[in-house]
Amino acid sequence: MNEKQDDIRVVVVDDHLVVREGLRMLLEIAGKGKGFTMLGDAADGATAVHVIEELQPDVVLMDLRMPGMDGLEAITRIRERWSHIAVVILTTYNEDDLMLRGLRAGACGYLLKDTDRETLFHAIRAAARGDMLLQPEVMARILARTTDTPHPASSDAEADKDSILTERELEVLQAVARGERSKEIASRLGISLRTVSSHITSIYTKFGVDSRVSAVAAGIERGLLSRDRE
Template sequence: MITPPQKLRLLLVDDQALFREGLRTLLSLVPDFTLVGEAADGREAVSLAQKLRPDVILMDLRMPGMDGVEATRLIRQSVSAPQILVLTTFDHDNEVFTALAAGAIGYLLKDVPSEKLAEAIRCAARGESTLQPAVASKVVAEFARLQNKQQRRSAQPLIEPLSSRELEVLEQLATGRSNKEIASHLRIAEGTVKNHMSQVLTKLGVQDRTQAALHARELGLL
């Protein structure tokens, strides 16, 4: 006797009841899916993930109380955690990167065609990532930016590297803060800031604060 293939157990997390109802109907039409639960916020999602042990969670991001990013982070910390596929309306850079950093395996927008959503769910269950094209381009661009920054850092021609405090002063300088404001922010004396600033200019080989900020960016220090 042939045993029928086991269905993928799904948990749907979204604060909009109407959207959950529509997605519930859609998922019920896919023969290898079974919806085991629904949550209206991140806190409920964490609880149900532990209780129901789904294979894949479809996670919205912007929800009252605990949002989807925090819920993703908490769920993915557990042993044998389910895969999490973000399904949201927003593709802002910060939300994309924080969700993926929290442990989401994929990121889709809610206007994704139903067949692509179904395939993304199956991919997630296999541990494979799925990113919507608009999202994928953001990830590639960010990866290239970080790689270039790292390459600039590794190639920095400074004879003497900046100390951790000097880097802090440099970062504050780049925001346009005065010595007095930097001193207040770092909780050190203004005279100490001036001494660090002098060292920063000397080590960078520049004459003023503007040149320091520009050169530091070229070197990948900012």
Template structure:
């Protein structure tokens, strides 16, 4: 069964371009398009959608608010934020609202298609470069309470789970983590699911944020 994608952007040229690009891949089906957040929410309600490519700067209900409302659904699709700029406040807000990652609108076609397939496989949607920028921004946040809460949450993880969490925060895929730790990819996938449950986060971005705040990426 193909991956069902909804494209939400208020620029008709962007929508047309993305639709043409995605439909060139036999594993992807564009099931709808939306010009604003309210329309995107309505489409998710009315049909089965696996992944939403969500522009953040749409009029009316913007992409951040739409992501938050979509993420509250029990059968919520993955949301990948589309942005003109690399990590900024809008991207951070979208990730906090439940987006599984983000893509620059200038991303190469194979990056966009690869991101959709990766998120469906439970893998990273952020490139290592973008992940590092995201975590650098979090590291500059002086909120002491958030750091303490992250440390308490991460303390629930086993030593192996902390290793996996740190690797996820570096933007590594399950396959790459497995190769590094000499474990099967299926084992890593199981670890990631357990880590998400223990930390109370919805996706790999949540793991990355807590790992940074708790200091897992700092030299011992």
């Protein structure tokens, strides 16, 4: 396969052939000359891990509901072994719980399966840069659902952990959920970049996560992010 040195190399994982072939067509035909190379695909998580080990893509588009090893386990294994590879969840409108678990597992964001090609291309480029991918319309729906759905009672230890974000840390987390970069957060809150980084690091430690997306997912799960708070 003739691929440019700077092409973004993609692997697609989905148990539906029509989805894999549709994305292949978008990347190889509509995306021709736009800097993408589809290296391969897989129909389940176990096959995906082997394909990714062999091909070492830059970005993986990952379905969550698959037979055998599902997308959640596959994301966990990929992030444990190849943390430099960006994983984008392929999701539908009725998979909010699974999607949050995927974000906690280390995915950098999500992409709706019926998205248009320009959104697809933008998402792949953003993932390859290491950006967070949280589409506003999907986030709004999840936050609305978080507001309307009671959260199960936590253990005392979990409740203590949930309450330890400071007011400023919560402001920073809310800004991260809106997709603001550290520079924008610093400017709006009137604090230094170093202070923003310190708050983000503290949030990671308290939530036991290692990325902005995982922190947002954890905040949603704990009921710390909602329409009312936003």
